Amino acid sequence: ETGVTQTPRHLVMGMTNKKSLKCEQHLGHNAMYWYKQSAKKPLELMFVYNFKEQTENNSVPSRFSPECPNSSHLFLHLHTLQPEDSALYLCASSQVRDADTQYFGPGTRLTVL
C-alpha cells in the first residue's frame, strides 16, 4: 500500500469520448505528478503540480487537461484521444523538498480504440 490510489484501473474509450482519470494521495504530500508509460519507452513526465499550482507541462497535447483542486487530488481529463495515447498513466506524489522520494499509484491502463 503506497498511499496513492488511482481510478479507474482500466479504461477503454473511443476517440470521440470524454473521460477523466482520478488520483488521490493520503500521504500529506504537496506535490503531484502525471506520468505516461508506453510499451518499450521510458516513463515520461507529463505534468507537475506544487501546492496546487502547475509548474511543469512537458509539451503535452491539449487533449490532455490536468486539474488539481487541492493537494490531495489530481485529475487528468481526456478528450478526442488518439490510439497512440493508449498507455499506462501513473500518478505520483511527494513533498516539494529537495529530491524527495516520489510515491506512485498503481496506474490506469488506458486503451483508445
Add this chain to the structure above:
Amino acid sequence: GQNIDQPTEMTATEGAIVQINCTYQTSGFNGLFWYQQHAGEAPTFLSYNVLDGLEEKGRFSSFLSRSKGYSYLLLKELQMKDSASYLCAVRDQWAAGNKLTFGGGTRVLVKP
C-alpha cells in the same frame, strides 16, 4: 536536458548477484533514484544517491560516481520475486519542484 541509458534486459540465477548499470548526461545533477516495478504494478522506491559512493540497504546496494555520470544497482542473493523492471531516474538541479527523468528500465529475469 537529460539522457539516461541502462540495459534493456538481464537474466540471472536465483541466489546470484546482478549489477544493473545506468549512465546519464545532464545539464545539472541533483540526485539519482532507483525504482523497482513489477509487471502491471506501480514503481516503488529502492534507493537514492546524491553523493559519490555506495549506499547499502539489505540485499540491494546503489553506487554513484558523479564525475563519470554513472550509477549501478547491485542485487545480491537474488530471489524469484526480484524479477521486475528496475528504473534509473535522475533529478535535474535546475528543475522546479521535483522533476525526475527516467531511463527505459532494465528488465531482470531471475531463473531457478
